[in-house]
Amino acid sequence: MSASATPPIDPASAAHRPAGHPPVRSGRLGVLLMNLGTPEATTYWPMRRYLKEFLSDRRVIETSRLVWWPLLNGIILSTRPSRKGRDYATIWNNELDEGPLKTITRSQAEQLAASLRETAGDRIVVDWSMRYGFPRTKDRIEALLAEGCDRILLVPLYPQYCAATSATACDQAFRALMDMRWQPAVRVAPPYHDDPVYIDAIVSSMRQELAKLTFEPEVILVSFHGIPEEYLKKGDPYYCHCHKTWRLMREAFGWPEERFRMSFQSRFGPDEWLKPYTDETVKELAASGVKRMAIVAPGFSADCLETLEELNGENRHYFEGGGGEHFAYLPCLNDSPEGMRVIRTVVERELQGWI
Template sequence: MSEPMSAAPQASAMKPVDHPSIRSGRIGVLLMNLGTPEGTSYRPMRAYLKEFLSDRRVIEEPRWKWWPILNLIVLTTRPGRKGKDYASIWNNERDEGPLKTITRSQTEKLAARLAPELGDRVVFDWAMRYGLPDVKSRLAALLAQGCDRILLVPLYPQYAAPTSATACDQAFRALMTMRWQPSVRVAPPYFEDPAHIKALADSMRGSLAKLDFDPEVILCSFHGMPKEYLLKGDPYYCQCVKTWRLLGEELGFSAERFRLTFQSRFGPDEWLQPYTDETVKALASSGTKSMAIVAPGFSADCLETLEELDGENREIFLHNGGEKFAYLPCLNDTPEGIDTIESVVRRELMGWL
């Protein structure tokens, strides 16, 4: 007769393993913006542009078509030209682009404002979709500090696949490599958030009050995108229009004085219209003597606002008959700017705190 099968091992035979290095119980808040090159010379500019323009969320052309254009033409000619543009706005003291300087400051000021109430339960950090600090390393840093819940905050008021979505894509790619994934929330776009509209209006009132003239026309300029993306279902255009309408109503401006335009087009395809630069030229040529531009689609000033709007479009206006021009700064790390981010963060942390 065979021996009876031995009993299964007792569960208690498996002793728990203590991992003192694994921390948990805290909440992380990661502010994410587009990115900036590490320098203005050819090599760092090329590296930045290659990462940015290789993103299939940004350029949706077929790879077989876009690869030779990018590598044989764009990355040969564009780094030098864009490097000069970046050099004109570069933060020489910190040796970095202004977007990095401002995003860091936004994070620090938000943390300082909320620290008396939240203590060390919430950890604030920031990252760039392209360039440094990268999203993966900052998520790892939050996990190392015991954050098992993380709120991702794309700093784009209006949602777009080439901005909000690709920032989240990068975070999700990092999460796919983690054994212990944190619980994650993504803050939605805040294009119509009353706190954001009020912050924009208050900021504009303050900037306009500092001018020595009253602009005849104010352009509300948003970053453009190919019209094809709108036709494919991207909500960006509609959200820009909503921001423009709500902001105009808050300020009491007529549609004739407060006009919607789109900037920064790239390549031969049709983009969202009307174009900012063409509108500026037409206004100056038709007799408008004073104007201002504001960019409520950007949470922080960057190349597209400081060099393109305040530089290129200023020249277009003045060279075509205009006399007085002003660029009204983004919310940046001003109290109004931190008000907006705080409103979004507080709302999205409900239930976790």
Template sequence: MTLTTDHPSIPPRRIGVLLINLGTPDDATPRAVRRYLGEFLSDRRVVEIPGLIWQPILRGIILNTRPKKSAHAYAQVWRDDGSPLAAITEAQATALAGAFGPDVIVDWAMRYGRPAIADRLAALKAQGCERILLAPLYPQYCAATTATANDKAFVALAGMRWQPAVRTLPPYHDDPAYIGALKDMIEAELAALDFSPQALVASFHGMPQRTLELGDPYHCHCAKTARLLSDALGRELMLAFQSRFGRAKWLEPATDATLAALPGKGVTRVAIVAPGFAADCLETLEELAIRGRQTFLDAGGTDFAYLPCLNDSAIGIAMLKSILSRELAGWNAPA
């Protein structure tokens, strides 16, 4: 009997790192935004309302009214290379290429929209990645961000016959590398301003108050980031939460209300930073830098500055390399 050796070739063993961020529509049109919001707002991690109640509201009201308004907002921040969030996340992955050795492949994906997590995991596996670090780029843990990104990856893994070994990036809200990077970026941006802010606001994405009551550590993580950053900068930060949606009570104080109230308290010069975002996106570039500015000026403010996220800056990439190297330790990836 003759034994054959015909079988699919097995690629060299490699390690994968998958950067994951929230997501974005494919373009700034109501149709694309409707498709994106349909996926995003159907996630039970995001909207914790029974589907029989929520889906008629989503399909019958929200997806027929919100996409046009959101598309207009996206159009104000859209870049020549597409969505800011997608373009910056891709740039982060590109900047990290080769940072962990020749056998470590860095890729990126979006929880909602494209490139899809399942597609990029399959691509990493096809390139021989037998070990993959899932890296949701959320410094503060939240079930509606970190957990749902991991959920989506685990669903993809469930369909694989030959699964890679997997690790997940833990929250890094109090990591010295993260706090230090924020400090250095903020100090550089403040030094470049033509005015001296009387107040520095740290705005985090909001979540319903109910999530805190159910045990989600997000609020505590945001508060600790703000406290550590305030200590590092040697100046007080005002903690606030943005992006309220619906009628439920959300985490407070609200960013828009905070900005509107400051001039009445004699604070007419302000700078705002968004430490919970790894990359600038609609919520920072449109909601804070455009609408937040207008809210502050309309209330009597005179000077306003939005300080950018770490993005793919040298400071930001060095921070990502530091925390990712730590999680890759023991997988034969150099620190």
């Protein structure tokens, strides 16, 4: 992408505007990386605020409000914040006093900005936001507009589309646009679950991490975040996207299905969720005599509570407690060269025609 090859989107300047016209910045492109979110602290009240916002989202919990609201406000928000706060404390970035998801997403945005600046100059402004917590999507869209961005690319950092992740991130952006008199032109980057660049990056990263181990896993478990089965029946494509990602990864590795397994983690509540469940699969592997395993979570663009505490902590405990001897968690792509290659590929492709 060359900044000099394409003229400015809006060549108008103050000299062409009538006297007294309010100052307007325009002609730049905005890129907004959007991720899930993280609490502002691990103590009770910050955790409660975060969980309330998250669990009040109708995209996440589709149960009738008549049933869900008393449960959420009467039981869950009284007991869960303290427990989840202790979990977050085990992975907290104490140096920056923030969750790792925030640290990594910020770095992804900064690296993307620096990379695009090399070819597009200052025409592209990169920012980042969280669906729940801070920085808020509305604030960052307004900041992009203040920078003169009259075209904005929204990039949900979820390889596999799900209404409870990708859609709700876009909902939040669209709600912000509803309050604006002068809306920017907007595009939404599509899911990239089967993009060859993404698959290659995941497999390459896994091979690098496996090469560091002192053992060869008998089984690699590919764990995706779960959703209620009911969401699949309603038409959510998430399961199909996850299954295709897993299949393409397995084919790239060349391993048989019994050694390259797939599962779903983080179920919540009494309903049936997508199966097989990660925790039950890990326990089953240990009980069957598997002594060496690795686990990877390609559905997460950045490490967070569900990977660092749930997979590398809780499920490691299940495996080793059940007789397993060697367990390895393989990190997400994060802000690694492989991870940034995926993000830049998606962004450059979706900016075609704008630059």
